[in-house]
Amino acid sequence: xxxxxxxxxxxxxxxxxxxxxxxxxxxxxxxxxxxxxxxxxxxxxxxxxxxxxxxxxxxxxxxxxxxxxxxxxxxxxxxxxxxxxxxxxxxxxxxxxxxxxxxxxxxxxxxxxxxxxxxxxxxxxxxxxxxxxxxxxxxxxxxxxxxxxxxxxxxxxxxxxxxxxxxxxxxxxxxxxxxxxxxxxxxxxxxxxxxxxxxxxxxxxxxxxxxxxxxxxxxxxxxxxxxxxxxxxxxxxxxxxxxxxxxxxxxxxxxxxxxxxxxxxxxxxxxxxxxxxxxxxxxxxxxxxxxxxxxxxxxxxxxxxxxxxxxxxxxxxxxxxxxxxxxxxxxxxxxxxxxxxxxxxxxxxxxxxxxxxxxxxxxxxxxxxxxxxxxxxxxxxxxxxxxxxxxxxxxxxxxxxxxxxxxxxxxxxxxxxxxxxxxxxxxxxxxxxxxxxxxxxxxxxxxxxxxxxxxxxxxxxxxxx
Amino acid sequence: xxxxxxxxxxxxxxxxxxxxxxxxxxxxxxxxxxxxxxxxxxxxxxxxxxxxxxxxxxxxxxxxxxxxxxxxxxxxxxxxxxxxxxxxxxxxxxxxxxxxxxxxxxxxxxxxxxxxxxxxxxxxxxxxxxxxxxxxxxxxxxxxxxxxxxxxxxxxxxxxxxxxxxxxxxxxxxxxxxxxxxxxxxxxxxxxxxxxxxx
Ligand code: SF4
Numbered sequence: 061x062x063x064x065x066x067x068x069x070x071x072x073x074x075x076x077x078x079x080x081x082x083x084x085x086x087x088x089x090x091x092x093x094x095x096x097x098x099x100x101x102x103x104x105x106x107x108x109x110x111x112x113x114x115x116x117x118x119x120x121x122x123x124x125x126x127x128x129x130x131x132x133x134x135x136x137x138x139x140x141x142x143x144x145x146x147x148x149x150x151x152x153x154x155x156x157x158x159x160x161x162x163x164x165x166x167x168x169x170x171x172x173x174x175x176x177x178x179x180x181x182x183x184x185x186x187x188x189x190x191x192x193x194x195x196x197x198x199x200x201x202x203x204x205x206x207x208x209x210x211x212x213x214x215x216x217x218x219x220x221x222x223x224x225x226x227x228x229x230x231x232x233x234x235x236x237x238x239x240x241x242x243x244x245x246x247x248x249x250x251x252x253x254x255x256x257x258x259x260x261x262x263x264x265x266x267x268x269x270x271x272x273x274x275x276x277x278x279x280x281x282x283x284x285x286x287x288x289x290x291x292x293x294x295x296x297x298x299x300x301x302x303x304x305x306x307x308x309x310x311x312x313x314x315x316x317x318x319x320x321x322x323x324x325x326x327x328x329x330x331x332x333x334x335x336x337x338x339x340x341x342x343x344x345x346x347x348x349x350x351x352x353x354x355x356x357x358x359x360x361x362x363x364x365x366x367x368x369x370x371x372x373x374x375x376x377x378x379x380x381x382x383x384x385x386x387x388x389x390x391x392x393x394x395x396x397x398x399x400x401x402x403x404x405x406x407x408x409x410x411x412x413x414x415x416x417x418x419x420x421x422x423x424x425x426x427x428x429x430x431x432x433x434x435x436x437x438x439x440x441x442x443x444x445x446x447x448x449x450x451x452x453x454x455x456x457x458x459x460x461x462x463x464x465x466x467x468x469x470x471x472x473x474x475x476x477x478x479x480x481x482x483x484x485x486x487x488x489x490x491x492x493x494x495x496x497x498x499x500x501x502x503x504x505x506x507x508x509x510x511x512x513x514x515x516x517x518x519x520x521x522x523x524x525x
Numbered sequence: 526x527x528x529x530x531x532x533x534x535x536x537x538x539x540x541x542x543x544x545x546x547x548x549x550x551x552x553x554x555x556x557x558x559x560x561x562x563x564x565x566x567x568x569x570x571x572x573x574x575x576x577x578x579x580x581x582x583x584x585x586x587x588x589x590x591x592x593x594x595x596x597x598x599x600x601x602x603x604x605x606x607x608x609x610x611x612x613x614x615x616x617x618x619x620x621x622x623x624x625x626x627x628x629x630x631x632x633x634x635x636x637x638x639x640x641x642x643x644x645x646x647x648x649x650x651x652x653x654x655x656x657x658x659x660x661x662x663x664x665x666x667x668x669x670x671x672x673x674x675x676x677x678x679x680x681x682x683x684x685x686x687x688x689x690x691x692x693x694x695x696x697x698x699x700x701x702x703x704x705x706x707x708x709x710x711x712x713x714x715x716x717x718x719x720x721x722x723x724x
Contacts, residue, residue, distance in 0.1 A: 075710040076703055084703060086710050088718060098558035099603075106560065107526075109697070112707075115720040138556050145558040156721045177719050207603060207632055207696070215700045217707060314717035321715070 062328025064225045065294050066260040069200045069325065073183045075217055082219040088182040088199075089116055090212045091168045092155070094139075094146040095123045095473070096187030100210035101149040111153045113216045118177065119150050119157040122167045123188075124473040127436055127463035130160050139474065153213075166439020166465045169193040169407035173277065174441055176306025180295035180322040185212060190407050190489065192283040195292035196276035197299055198325050200260065202290040223289045224334040226259040227327075230267040232342035237522060239417075240275035241409060241487070241506035243267065244282045245347040245357045247339060253355040256288030259335065262327060263293050267341035273302040274413040281408045282489050285354040294326045346521045348394055349491050349504040351382035356491075358394060360509060360521055366390030385493055386501050387481065394519050397503070401484040402433045402514040403496070404507065405463075406470040409487035410438030412445050414507045419451040421511035421522050422458045428517030433460035434476065436468040460514070472497045485513045526634045528693035529664050532615045534588030536660035536671075537578055538649045544592060545599030546626065550608040563608035579612075583657030591648045591660070592619045597626025597637075606633045616662045618669060618680065620645055631686040632696060638662060638680035640669060651675045664691055 063071070076084040090113075097119070104110065111117060124139040134140040143160070150157035158164040164171060169190055172178040180198035185191060187209045194201035204218065212218055234243060248255075263279055271279065276293050283291030300319055303309045310318040349357040350364050356379075358365065364383070367376040367390070383390060388397070404410070404418050415437060427433045435455045437443035443465050446452055452462050469476040470488040478484055478500025487510050491502035503519065512520040554566030571577045578584050590609065596619040597605060606629045609617065617635065620642040630637040651671050652658055661670050662680070664687060670677045682690075689699065700707075 076706045084700065084706070086707070086714075088714075089721075099560045102558070102560045107695075107697070115722050115724070118721045141556075141558055177721065179719060182718070205601075205603075207629075211697050211700065214697045215707065216711075217700055219696065219700065308719045308721075310717040310719075317715065318717045 062331035064327045064331045064333060065198060065262050065292060065325055066200060066225050067331070069181050069183070069198070070222060072181065073200075082221045085183060085218050085220050087116070087185055087212050087216055087218060089118070089172070089177055089184045090216070091172055091184065091186035091191070092117065092119045092209065093122050093168050093186070093188065094142040096206050097149065097209055098142060098145045099206050100187075100213055101153065103210040104153070104213060109214045111155060111213045114154040114156070116216060117155045117213070118172070119146060119155050120165055120168050120171050121146060121158070121160050122165075123467045123471065125160050125466045126474050127466050127468050127476060130464045136475070163440050163444075166437075166441065167407045167410060167467055169277075169281065170411060170438035170442065173197070173273070174306065174439060176303055176309035179303060179309070179318070180299060181325050185218065189284045190281050192288070192291050193277050193281040193407055195280040195283065195290050196273060197303070198292055198295035198322070200290055200292065203284065223260045224258055226256065226261045226288070226335040226337070227333040228261055228263050229265040229336065229338045230263065230341050231265050231338065232267060232340050233270055234267050234341045234344060237508055238344050238346060239506045239508060240271050240278040242344055242347040243341065244279045245349065245354065245504060246344050248282065248286045248355045249347070249357040250339070251286045251337065251355070253285065253353050254287045256283060256286040259288050261288045261291045262333070263291060264327070268293055269296065272413060273298060274411045277411070278408055282354065285489055295322045346506060346509050348485075348509060348519055349502075350386065350388060350394065351379065352385055352491055352493050354489065354491060354504060356382055357504070360394050360519060362394055364388045364390055364392045364394065387483075395524070397519045398483070398517060399431060399485045399503070399513050399519060400482045401478060402431065402510050403436070403469045403484055403486040403488065404434065404510050405436030405438065405468055406488035407438060407467075408489045409507050410436060410442065412442050414487070415442065415446045415451050416449070417507045418511045419454040421508055421525070422460070422515060423454050425458055425515040425525065427459035427514050431514060431517045433458070433514040434463060434469060435460050436463045436476070437465045439465045458514075469496050471495060472500070478502075485510050485519060526693050526695040526698060529615070529634065529636060529690045531661065531663040531665060532588065532636075533659050533661040534615060535584065535586050535657055536589045536591055536648060536652050537584045537587035538652045539578060539590055539592040540649060542593035543595045543598060546597060546602050546605040547599050549597065549605040550602070554608075555602065555604055560607050561611055563604055564611040564613075567608040567612045581656070586613065588613050588615045589660045589662060590614050590617045591645055591652070592617060593645070594620040594642065596622050598623040601625045601629070603629050603633070606630050606635050610635055618645065618648065618662070631689065634690065634695065636662060636664060636682070636690060638669065638682055640678060640680045644669065644676065644678045647676045
């Protein structure tokens with residue numbers, strides 16, 4: 061029997077396998093940031109250990125850095141301590157760090173791909189659940205806890221039980237104006253937030269093949285939001301074209317050897333998945349969330365659901381609680397929901413293609429009265445590229461706030477937070493209670509919906525402009 | 526991780542059940558960047574109460590916690606184990622532990638020894654009569670006892686964790702035991718795989 065893509069990549073990284081014990085898996089790339097790494101380095105120090113492979117480790121500052129005044133000392137003492145600690149740890153242990161102000165600084169999951177460090181067939185880990193983003197290149201990539209961060213630092217390996225495999229096949233083409241974000245939000249509403257638990261998921265089918273690398277990253281990024289261990293997409297010409305010429309991509313003869321290997325990284329025709337889901341892209345529409353988990357979503361053209369719409373008692377209660385937290389009436393058309401803040405950014409939708417699409421829609425319009433639009437590029441490179449293309453001017457002329465790079469309002473660890481009861485349309489990945497600020501209300505949306513919403517002040521799509 | 530064979534220290538009766546990790550260390554104490562220094566946050570909400578057991582002179586230097594059932598439920602924070610260790614605890618005895626807490630303890634080298642509820646009660650009675658009395662936890666023999674023989678019983682711990690604690694092996698220590706396999710694997714990695722810095 062043949063092998064799935066996930067099995068091929070997994071098997072290539074097994075250092076040691078013994079019955080009754082988890083596999084010992086080699087890690088090709090370990091990404092670290094200021095929030096989940098300090099205790100791991102402290103553990104190394106206490107045990108007198110060193111980083112085994114600093115040359116397979118990369119650090120960047122992203123989670124709590126300010127997006128304004130980033131050239132000044134960080135005002136928040138906790139954030140400052142974490143950033144200072146990362147700088148000291150990187151220096152002490154010889155790890156390459158891209159600090160605030162550096163040209164390569166940015167969200168860890170934007171930085172890896174743009175440097176060309178994220179490549180097909182790799183194993184990539186980071187103390188952050190959205191590490192699944194890198195699976196878009198045909199890598200096995202997943203988030204780990206602080207003890208595991210320490211384990212990888214010390215040994216460049218992880219003990220892991222082999223997950224099951226699942227195929228999500230998306231047939232047909234996405235209609236005009238419907239994006240990768242809508243696709244993945246539709247999928248999560250379909251499966252629920254626990255549907256992927258225990259699986260490495262392979263996204264495949266025509267709609268996936270037609271996505272750009274940015275779109276594929278958006279889909280894989282949100283794998284964790286339906287519980288999957290990791291999400292991946294087989295590498296193809298789109299993948300190779302994206303990587304070629306990137307700073308850390310293979311060069312010369314190495315390039316040929318690498319591509320030859322990457323082309324073998326596809327699921328064999330006779331391979332079997334433990335589970336399969338099939339969706340039709342051609343029926344998909346702009347999709348937004350109304351509740352407090354990413355599975356609580358509906359098409360933009362629908363109404364806020366009522367607890368009565370659900371059979372299951374737990375769903376009824378969850379809906380009731382979510383509506384109360386979100387301050388929504390059942391039956392209200394989604395399009396009538398007024399939004400205070402629109403957030404464009406995050407590792408889900410903070411890449412250059414996202415900013416281009418947002419600018420294209422906003423160009424010639426103004427941000428609605430009473431609404432603010434925050435545009436936060438995923439990295440300094442994305443920011444610089446946007447400036448080169450004049451996108452910053454489009455945003456500023458429309459009345460948006462054009463910020464520095466980082467996670468920003470995706471998780472509200474820096475000063476970019478929602479006030480209690482403030483409502484956002486956010487291109488990020490989590491709408492949990494308090495995620496973007498205590499009491500804040502988040503609607504997850506795609507880039508086109510975010511841009512149109514900023515212009516109209518209510519949840520909208522470009523077709524409404 | 527240090528090897529653990531046997532430990533004798535002051536027993537501390539914590540006569541509560543369902544002590545969750547938020548009670549062991551509240552979230553506001555999680556902002557440190559080290560694995561040490563969490564002792565101040567240990568049982569923070571209760572420490573303000575002068576009658577709380579750790580505020581009594583006989584128990585200040587306790588190292589064997591004797592707790593009610595379902596110890597360590599709630600959030601997965603590894604800090605709960607660190608806080609107990611930072612304070613000076615080497616062993617927690619309880620009739621039931623939450624899974625994640627038990628796992629985290631084993632990783633960090635804190636012995637989470639499961640005993641019968643009757644044993645917990647007997648130890649509480651013993652400490653009531655002998656405040657500041659010592660308890661011996663012998664991991665080799667898997668027994669818990671008091672010096673005068675008031676209590677003498679066995680405890681449960683999973684064999685793999687017991688072996689690791691006896692050998693002083695944390696997960697990293699075990700993996701480093703396979704260093705040859707890792708080095709051999711590294712030799713087979715293709716040269717075109719990316720690196721973040723060149724020698
Ligand atoms: S942008 Fe948000 S989801 Fe992505 S790494 Fe930062 S905090 Fe995590």
